[in-house]
Amino acid sequence: MSxxxxxxxxxGAAPERPKTTTPEAAAMHEAKRLIKGPERAREIxxxxxxxxxxxxxxxRWATLIAVNLVFVLSxxxxxxxxxxxxxxxxxVGFHMADLNSALQVMLAYKVILLNLVIGTGTVLxxxxxxxxxxxxxxxxxxxLLAEIAEKLxxxxxxxxxxxxxxLHRGTRTVLYVVFALLAAVSGYxxxxxxxxxxxxxxxxxxxxxxxxxxxxxxxxxxVVFIRRMWCRYxxxxxxxxxxxxxxxxxxxxxNLENCLHEGDCRKVCLVPHVLDCTKKTYAEDVEVAIGADCxxxxxxxDACPTGSLRYDVKGLNKLL
Amino acid sequence: xTNSKTRRQVMRSLTxxxxxxxxxxxxxxPVLRKWTQRLRPPGALDERDFLSACxxxxxxxxxxxxxxxxxxxxxxxxxxxxxxxxxxxxxxDFSCDAVQCVLACPTGALNHAIVKKEQVHMGLARLDRPxxxxxxxxxxxxxxxxxxxxxxxxxxxxxxxxxxxKLAEYPYDLAICDLCVxxxxxxxxITLEPMSSDPADKRRTPVVHEACVGCxxxxxxxxxxxxxxxVDIRRKWGDA
Numbered sequence: 205m206s207x208x209x210x211x212x213x214x215x216g217a218a219p220e221r222p223k224t225t226t227p228e229a230a231a232m233h234e235a236k237r238l239i240k241g242p243e244r245a246r247e248i249x250x251x252x253x254x255x256x257x258x259x260x261x262x263x264r265w266a267t268l269i270a271v272n273l274v275f276v277l278s279x280x281x282x283x284x285x286x287x288x289x290x291x292x293x294x295x296v297g298f299h300m301a302d303l304n305s306a307l308q309v310m311l312a313y314k315v316i317l318l319n320l321v322i323g324t325g326t327v328l329x330x331x332x333x334x335x336x337x338x339x340x341x342x343x344x345x346x347x348l349l350a351e352i353a354e355k356l357x358x359x360x361x362x363x364x365x366x367x368x369x370x371l372h373r374g375t376r377t378v379l380y381v382v383f384a385l386l387a388a389v390s391g392y393x394x395x396x397x398x399x400x401x402x403x404x405x406x407x408x409x410x411x412x413x414x415x416x417x418x419x420x421x422x423x424x425x426x427v428v429f430i431r432r433m434w435c436r437y438x439x440x441x442x443x444x445x446x447x448x449x450x451x452x453x454x455x456x457x458x459n460l461e462n463c464l465h466e467g468d469c470r471k472v473c474l475v476p477h478v479l480d481c482t483k484k485t486y487a488e489d490v491e492v493a494i495g496a497d498c499x500x501x502x503x504x505x506d507a508c509p510t511g512s513l514r515y516d517v518k519g520l521n522k523l524l
Numbered sequence: 525x526t527n528s529k530t531r532r533q534v535m536r537s538l539t540x541x542x543x544x545x546x547x548x549x550x551x552x553x554p555v556l557r558k559w560t561q562r563l564r565p566p567g568a569l570d571e572r573d574f575l576s577a578c579x580x581x582x583x584x585x586x587x588x589x590x591x592x593x594x595x596x597x598x599x600x601x602x603x604x605x606x607x608x609x610x611x612x613x614x615x616x617d618f619s620c621d622a623v624q625c626v627l628a629c630p631t632g633a634l635n636h637a638i639v640k641k642e643q644v645h646m647g648l649a650r651l652d653r654p655x656x657x658x659x660x661x662x663x664x665x666x667x668x669x670x671x672x673x674x675x676x677x678x679x680x681x682x683x684x685x686x687x688x689x690k691l692a693e694y695p696y697d698l699a700i701c702d703l704c705v706x707x708x709x710x711x712x713x714i715t716l717e718p719m720s721s722d723p724a725d726k727r728r729t730p731v732v733h734e735a736c737v738g739c740x741x742x743x744x745x746x747x748x749x750x751x752x753x754x755v756d757i758r759r760k761w762g763d764a
Contacts, residue, residue: 279586287583287586287587287628288581288582288583288586288630289580289581289582289605291579291580291581291605292579292580292581292583292630292631293581293583294583294628294630299630301579301630302579305579305580305581306579309576309577309578309579309631312576312577313573313576313577313631313633315577315632317630317631317632317636319630319631319632320579320630320631320632323630369536370533371533371536371537371540371541372533372534372537374537375537375540375541378541379541379544379545382541382545383545383548386545386548386549387576390552391572391573391576392551392552392555392575392576392602393575393576393578393579393580393602394548394549394551394602395548396579396580396602396604396605397548397551397601397602397604398544398547398548398551402580402604402605403604403605406580406582406595406605409582410582410585410594410595413595413597413598414597414598414599415597415598415604415605417598418547418598430540433540437537437540438540438541438544
């Protein structure tokens, strides 16, 4: 997938079936076309029979909780390992600033201090290495709450008590521009006052306040009406990191060879449009790197019974 | 069918996007109407710049040795997560010397040009209830300035420079109450002046001078309920 396509899809365009396919991939697609109906169903059933894994989810949840706990405990016990909150902090004295919060401040205040440049630069490099939206699924505390809300939504949806009303993914792009303009024009960091990431992070560290009502309200809305509304269609933080990590070395990689195209990966994915290549005949090559909007959460890797999706570090495979 | 479905989705997205922007704009009300005016930490920029420059991380909260700084809540609009000092409950006593909160601020919302406490301008102290002031009545004060369950602390240089002492556990015995002058961290910010030329007249009145930085120490230490002396937030010398 080209970088441009990957960015376009992240900004809201519907993913398209690639126009060209490499000969190797075409041969595989053709071979799979020959396996039909009952035989294919048998294959899928067999693959799933003994397969169940929550490995990456567990590792990720442990990481997310650990990172947030370091903030909380460091302040509680005054060890000064990590000071601040997720919006900006000092890690062993070294400045770190959340890219979106820093951007809002720069747009609103229009004066940029060296500290903020250092903090932004550090975080930029770090999240470029890990892959931009890694922040979302591996660090953001709201993401974890929203995952729990999503589970609840799916349970209720299975009992037909709630229905998902998806929004257009371009909503986030429009809101991103609106919030950037609002900050620049009004001179206030408008988005920060409703950002659940900042609110939950501060609530954990400094104690919860009325602002948590907003967060609980959002979660409730996600349970009843729109599955993962905030992370999928609204949050500008996700888009900022998505842009930063668009060409990052760490990504999820798809391998066409053993894929059964049953689509379990797309069902668990926060951003299923990035997994469009896993649809039957959609892969343009034998190996496809997953696009910029991917949060590297690993749910698809856990879900895949054939090991067709894996974490991958660009260039490292050649070295090993 | 597909068309009407797409149309509905677009309508839904526009409505939801509008609702989110609308919700974020609610922050204007408390700010522009000044619903919740707050005493900001030392070195804070003008209120407007302060709200935009603050990245809402609370590093200033974490470094304060007397835990004077708290973060704003939802009712403060764009002030969510922005630091303030509730002076009556816990004032800044500048016992950290080098204005730690200013050094901690990553964005310069607390102005890094400030290097010593005398340069700070948070507000100005004002004798709010002269009739209640003990010194003006010629009265002394015995016992803690703020008895339990008051939780505020102060670092007394003469006891232990590094260990905050609870005001509720520190008794005074004063012939004339001079707490606001005695515990003021700024030299020459506030003095006690006689109220008449009669030497037998014990009555004294606190007078605030231009050196006052508005830290709120006098407001916290004042033993009358409510405080006789208060800090006018962001008032400058010469303002009405």
